[in-house]
Amino acid sequence: MSDDAAANQAANDETPTAGASESLGVTGERLRSFIERIERLEEEKQALADDIKEVFAEAKATGFDVKTIRKIIRMRKQDIDQRKEEEALLETYLAAIGMV
Amino acid sequence: MSDDAAANQAANDETPTAGASESLGVTGERLRSFIERIERLEEEKQALADDIKEVFAEAKATGFDVKTIRKIIRMRKQDIDQRKEEEALLETYLAAIGMV
Amino acid sequence: MSDDAAANQAANDETPTAGASESLGVTGERLRSFIERIERLEEEKQALADDIKEVFAEAKATGFDVKTIRKIIRMRKQDIDQRKEEEALLETYLAAIGMV
Amino acid sequence: MSDDAAANQAANDETPTAGASESLGVTGERLRSFIERIERLEEEKQALADDIKEVFAEAKATGFDVKTIRKIIRMRKQDIDQRKEEEALLETYLAAIGMV
DNA sequence: GAATGGTCCCATAGGC
DNA sequence: GCCTATGGGACCATTC
Numbered sequence: 001m002s003d004d005a006a007a008n009q010a011a012n013d014e015t016p017t018a019g020a021s022e023s024l025g026v027t028g029e030r031l032r033s034f035i036e037r038i039e040r041l042e043e044e045k046q047a048l049a050d051d052i053k054e055v056f057a058e059a060k061a062t063g064f065d066v067k068t069i070r071k072i073i074r075m076r077k078q079d080i081d082q083r084k085e086e087e088a089l090l091e092t093y094l095a096a097i098g099m100v
Numbered sequence: 101m102s103d104d105a106a107a108n109q110a111a112n113d114e115t116p117t118a119g120a121s122e123s124l125g126v127t128g129e130r131l132r133s134f135i136e137r138i139e140r141l142e143e144e145k146q147a148l149a150d151d152i153k154e155v156f157a158e159a160k161a162t163g164f165d166v167k168t169i170r171k172i173i174r175m176r177k178q179d180i181d182q183r184k185e186e187e188a189l190l191e192t193y194l195a196a197i198g199m200v
Numbered sequence: 201m202s203d204d205a206a207a208n209q210a211a212n213d214e215t216p217t218a219g220a221s222e223s224l225g226v227t228g229e230r231l232r233s234f235i236e237r238i239e240r241l242e243e244e245k246q247a248l249a250d251d252i253k254e255v256f257a258e259a260k261a262t263g264f265d266v267k268t269i270r271k272i273i274r275m276r277k278q279d280i281d282q283r284k285e286e287e288a289l290l291e292t293y294l295a296a297i298g299m300v
Numbered sequence: 301m302s303d304d305a306a307a308n309q310a311a312n313d314e315t316p317t318a319g320a321s322e323s324l325g326v327t328g329e330r331l332r333s334f335i336e337r338i339e340r341l342e343e344e345k346q347a348l349a350d351d352i353k354e355v356f357a358e359a360k361a362t363g364f365d366v367k368t369i370r371k372i373i374r375m376r377k378q379d380i381d382q383r384k385e386e387e388a389l390l391e392t393y394l395a396a397i398g399m400v
Numbered sequence: 401g402a403a404t405g406g407t408c409c410c411a412t413a414g415g416c
Numbered sequence: 417g418c419c420t421a422t423g424g425g426a427c428c429a430t431t432c
Contacts, residue, residue, distance in 0.1 A: 049145060064130075234369065255341065403431085413420105413422080413423095
């Protein structure tokens with residue numbers, strides 16, 4: 001493993017005045033905080049995924065072909081990506097010739 | 101592919117005099133609306149994915165091992181999923197013995 | 201992608217007396233061998249899938265509810281997976297605190 | 301998990317005096333048997349999937365492009381399927397004209 | 401034919 | 417910098 005001590009739950013007492021449990025508690029708190037933040041975000045992300053699914057369902061109910069819609073969206077995304085790339089390239093060129 | 105509604109990408113008729121073209125325009129509008137709603141949601145979803153990545157990066161910078169954190173999160177999720185499934189199974193059993 | 205090129209990376213001459221076409225032949229042999237091995241394995245895999253289907257059918261004929269059986273099997277699998285993951289996590293922790 | 305409860309909607313009686321509860325025990329046995337047969341088969345199926353993965357890995361290590369190999373296999377499968385279909389159609393025609 | 405679950409493929413991310 | 421591993425998305429088969 002790369003980092004020193006992964007989830008340092010075992011470990012060394014860093015605050016001499018405190019008990020071992022204290023510093024452990026702090027580390028644990030931070031870890032828990034990270035985990036919960038991530039879980040919260042993933043929950044929201046999942047909610048959005050569900051929303052998207054719903055919209056597809058609605059489109060389907062309206063009589064549209066979902067697969068085709070997906071294809072269109074993919075194409076549009078490609079276009080956007082490409083456009084962004086082109087703009088980025090343009091920026092690079094402009095920067096290269098000192099036009100900021 | 102189901103050709104009928106599917107390919108209605110044309111959609112750009114905005115002639116006020118209506119007729120078949122008018123309904124196509126309407127269909128096109130609806131299609132565009134669906135697509136844009138989805139794109140908007142996917143954008144937000146992507147933003148959340150980026151946020152999550154950031155939190156992982158922050159945790160890593162703090163000295164935690166990302167891989168381990170991922171594992172913990174996965175396990176917690178498994179717990180939740182399993183609990184849900186157990187409840188679903190119970191429902192199934194109840195239904196099977198006619199207890200609705 | 202250039203499909204033709206794809207398979208040619210192996211192309212080193214193993215028979216010093218042969219020309220390029222010979223080494224290509226060897227490469228082709230190896231490729232064919234891989235493909236046939238995979239196809240054979242997939243055939244067996246498919247046969248097993250069919251067997252499983254049969255067992256489900258038999259269970260159904262016996263009066264069991266297939267859906268419920270599926271759910272039970274899924275849950276049992278989850279249990280096993282989770283146990284494995286817990287062990288893996290333990291390993292990770294042990295490694296993290298230097299207990300190999 | 302409470303395996304015994306399974307699809308035995310009533311359940312856990314193993315009283316030696318038999319009666320309805322005895323037949324339930326028998327039912328439980330059958331259910332368990334089905335489940336274990338399926339699990340065994342899925343295990344083998346998974347083993348084959350792993351084997352296939354290994355072969356792909358070996359092919360890759362040899363210098364072949366996995367994606368392309370997949371494509372070839374897919375094409376060959378299509379050919380086989382098509383051939384089967386043609387044969388089936390031929391059978392149908394032969395049957396239709398009374399040539400068994 | 402609609403919904404669901406399972407499988408496969410790809411693209412990205414992290415490790416060596 | 418490659419290469420493996422993991423997660424997400426698409427497709428497909430099956431069930432109700």
